[in-house]
Amino acid sequence: MENFKWFDREFEFSQLTGEVFSNNKFSETHISSGTGIGAGNAAPAQVFSTVTTVHEFWVRDEAGKEHAINLRGIDVPLAMGQKITLVSSGFIGKKKHYVLLLNHNAERHWHLFNGREFVNHCLESEQARSVMVTKLLFKIAIFIAVYILILNLTSGYVTLATHIGLIAYCVNWYRSRTKRAKEFDAHLTKIAHSLY
Numbered sequence: 001m002e003n004f005k006w007f008d009r010e011f012e013f014s015q016l017t018g019e020v021f022s023n024n025k026f027s028e029t030h031i032s033s034g035t036g037i038g039a040g041n042a043a044p045a046q047v048f049s050t051v052t053t054v055h056e057f058w059v060r061d062e063a064g065k066e067h068a069i070n071l072r073g074i075d076v077p078l079a080m081g082q083k084i085t086l087v088s089s090g091f092i093g094k095k096k097h098y099v100l101l102l103n104h105n106a107e108r109h110w111h112l113f114n115g116r117e118f119v120n121h122c123l124e125s126e127q128a129r130s131v132m133v134t135k136l137l138f139k140i141a142i143f144i145a146v147y148i149l150i151l152n153l154t155s156g157y158v159t160l161a162t163h164i165g166l167i168a169y170c171v172n173w174y175r176s177r178t179k180r181a182k183e184f185d186a187h188l189t190k191i192a193h194s195l196y
Contacts (some may be wrong), residue, residue, distance in 0.1 A: 020060035115181035
């Protein structure tokens with residue numbers, strides 16, 4: 001499988017093909033509550049719940065080795081005896097995560113992440129603090145540029161052009177990441193079609 005270039009880094013891919021011989025799906029419900037105080041009065045308690053689908057199954061590869069698979073938040077129909085391929089990806093030399101599940105018997109495939117979620121997941125798991133700092137700096141840069149632009153509307157054209165350039169750069173940076181995430185999704189679809 002062909003690697004995918006993400007700016008100055010690359011994602012590599014690997015696959016696990018085999019037969020499903022055990023299949024278990026269940027839901028986990030997490031409940032939390034909170035109260036608030038508004039205008040000096042206690043607000044009524046609020047209860048929140050989230051339900052997560054957990055899909056656990058075992059795959060026996062072509063060499064006879066058995067692999068336990070655990071997918072959270074993903075609901076994919078699988079039956080025992082079906083031949084599947086799981087494609088995993090990650091930055092070269094780093095931990096890989098399942099990104100694509102292909103059911104050969106059903107001739108269907110599912111993206112287990114969308115491109116943007118997956119890239120953010122890889123970046124955050126690798127360097128969570130620096131990603132958060134980058135996001136914060138990006139927002140601060142946009143805010144400062146817009147603020148200074150508003151303050152300097154009456155000043156020289158060079159200052160105005162500099163601020164417009166900074167804003168354009170930030171917007172272009174965001175758009176290029178969005179475009180690359182969509183290209184990552186298209187790359188996964190291409191991989192899926194090559195494995196049918």
